[in-house]
Amino acid sequence: MDVRPHVDGLRAGLLRVARCGACGTAAFPPPRVCPRCGARDTVEWFTASGRGTVWSAVVFHKTYLAEHPAPYPVAVVELAEGPRLVTTLAGLLADDLRDIRIGQAVTAEIDANREPPRVVFRPDPEGEAP
């Protein structure tokens, strides 16, 4: 799926994700046909608030890829606007899954200086998102 607007957005410091322009269903990465309403080529990019919650998380203890030495966390974050992202959590002890609470409120931080750029999420100081 075409995610160049997302990647270009990150490079510009923006978290851009997509929804169906016909029915509003969050769809990211964006398919050309909406699985909910069947609309074709109505992908609508928008800039998300960056607020979200942790939907699930894991900790890699095996190094599969040299550029990602274990241990490191990987999370799925659900944005306030609906789309979910595979991402990294910042500011945690990297190797203990018990430090990551599902439902935890998090906020996006864009690292635009990496190539490719990426968005990570940092747990909010306290509380869960409403």
Add this chain to the structure above:
Amino acid sequence: MTTPVAVVGVGTTDFGALGRTADDLAGEALRVALDDAGLAGLDVDGLLTHRVDSYEGLAAEHGLDPRWTVALPPEGRMTGPALQLAAAALREGLCHTVVLVYGNDGRTRGATYGAGNSGSTAAGEGYGTTPALTAPHGMTSPGAFSALMLQRHRHLYGTTEEQLGAVATTFRAHAALNPQALRRDPLTLEDYLASRYVVAPLHVFDYCQINDGGVALVLTTLERARDQRRAPVHVLGAAQRARLTGSDLPPDDFWADALTEVGEAVLRSGGRSRGDVDALMVYDNFSPNVLFTLEGLGWCKVGESGEWVAEGRIALGGRLPCNTSGGQLSEGYLQGWGLVVEAVRQLRGECGARQVPGARTVQYACAAPIVSSVLFGREA
């Protein structure tokens, strides 16, 4: 089903690190399966290959010029659909005797399922369609996808590591009764809990054993099956449901809706009810999928599978013996085909110490972005 279809031959090779090619192993399994059925290559007019490198090479080598040839991509989710497709071809009269041939040299090839060499598409290295979104975060491997699902399940339902551990320890105990299984040494819950994490919350024993091996089955119409040397094992139903849209992320329902649909479809097709199922062969590439499959098929309520397996129900002698061969966790990873063969052997009563007494109906099910199930029976 209109024209009944039956399995009349099965063949397996050794499993393990064999240093042989997928096609060589597939070819050996093909010969064993034909011998088992009492058939020759010239009797075959349908060929379905899975994960072999060259269906053409395989057919040429083994003297096959079928009326019907299909080659499927290497993902294990294709095994149920392969059986469904072959059965449909037989019922439709497109051919009368199909060999389904599978070969895997993943162990020799150094498959990692996460860092390359799996011989598979992107879906084999890490689920989903869009590596541009996942690679920058080091998200790779189907196991990590399963781990994300399990951690969500733990959050929603309180599923514990001890409960999940019952899957690996139960299947290991089954493997001890199967001379062909790769992992046969005892595994206690304490061993499991003390073992290393690969992608937490999954321990190393939650991962299947990457393996080399070949498997083949011979399917034919019941009309012909009656003349074969083996008692036919009936294909009572086969169904699939894709969950390919949104497959970049773990499914909210752990594939339960699709599992319910295919489970009901195969029982309806076979004129059976769930209570008739004597054993379940469940796609255990990673042990959480066993939990999700039990819930989706309705063996327990959503969220209660941890407790269900921890209480011994999936062990031999339990209500629903699962993966009596040791499954992919302990017998070896053959992408569902080993489980299918175990279903056939159980229904033939060939399983010796691990035989489910009086098994008459055995189900195969796979929870994956293509969910599938196949129901087998000793009687039509």
